[in-house]
Amino acid sequence: MAERVDTSDDWIIERTGIRQRHVAAEGECTSDLAIKAAERALAAAGVDGKDIDLIVLATATPDYTFPSTAVTVQAHFGCAGVPAFDVQAVCSGFVYALTVADNFIKAGQVKTALVIGAETFSRILDWNDRTTCVLFGDGAGAVVLKAEEGDGSSSDRGILTTHLHADGRQHDLLYVDGGPSKTQTTGYLRMQGREVFRHAVVNLAAVVDEALKATGLTSADIDWLVPHQANRRILDGTAKKLGVSPDKVVITVDRHANTSAASIPLALDEAVRDGRVREGQVVILEAMGGGFTWGSALIRM
Known part of the structure; x- marks a missing residue:
């Protein structure tokens, strides 16, 4: 580079x-x-x-x-x-x-x-x-x-709750400057990194809190946080804001960089295959991307 x-x-x-x-x-x-x-x-x-x-x-x-x-x-x-x-x-x-x-x-x-x-x-x-x-x-x-039958409680296995959000007003902070309708080109990625960082930490912590409140769980119940792998500083800042111990955060950004929509499943795959994430554990997924879009999924493995 x-x-x-x-x-x-x-x-x-x-x-x-x-x-x-x-x-x-x-x-x-x-x-x-x-x-x-x-x-x-x-x-x-x-x-x-x-x-x-x-x-x-x-x-x-x-x-x-x-x-x-x-x-x-x-x-x-x-x-x-x-x-x-x-x-x-x-x-x-x-x-x-x-x-x-x-x-x-x-x-x-x-x-x-x-x-x-x-x-x-x-x-x-x-x-x-x-x-x-x-x-x-x-x-x-x-x-x-x-598909599997459950009793509808937070003790079920599988996806317990999901929460999605978007805010199109933030378009210019993270976007690609091309497209078939607008410019008839592919375009390149453009980003105002400092502003994206500021929004990311706030939005990601809020959408995780939303998932916990929906299920009656607390941050102490989270076994693993599997975040979108954007930047180590965002990962550390979000974990701190949530009160989640750094050793409960699955991090692959050092080896994969930001792979956008691929980053969470790549991180989850690694943590499952190396034995960190196990059956019965509570895992929270969270991400924020251009748009802005952001969301979370709370899962019992």
Whole structure:
């Protein structure tokens, strides 16, 4: 990165906590990453791709303007006929997608849902802008949701509550300066980092409190906080505001950078696979992204 822009490894680590990032290969698309993550999620869940009833894919960097990246994933798994669509809420996309799938299940319309967060943000970065290009990476993560009866209490397993918000007045603080209708171009990511940081800590703490109040739980009941991996300072500030011990925060931003909608499922996957997150534990997911959009999901694993 220091060879591209006026920066240094020490500066990046001190300001962001990011030590490395992954970039998709030439010709590798968001759908390629999404399919790989979905294959691993389905294998972990013991579910065949043909048994999927719904695919919701969160991304701000789709393969095409249309069709959706979700239908490319659908074609790969051979589950033609089931609903498949993208959700665009930038860094909050995975929480939005998870909420959509959860409500489909609660409504009794589907029994098995595949939820994916996948991004190739490297394709919309201005590699001459050191305030943004050092922050982002590419990646994908996925989960499988299955319908199961519960008693409606906070002791149930699965998604206990979700909460979503947006504030379009903050458009100019974090956006991409292009689009098919506006400029007929892809555009590049633009951000006012200091203002985004200020809003993020306040909004993220508030939406976690909202989830706890909805379930009657407290911050002491949280086993793990799995936040959107935007910036180490935001993660530390949010945990402090919530009164959550730093050792209960799953952090992967140092190795993945900000992968937008992919960051929460990537972090969750790592924590499940290394044994930190276990069955029966209470996990809170939270994210904020361009728009602004923000949201939380409280889960008992």
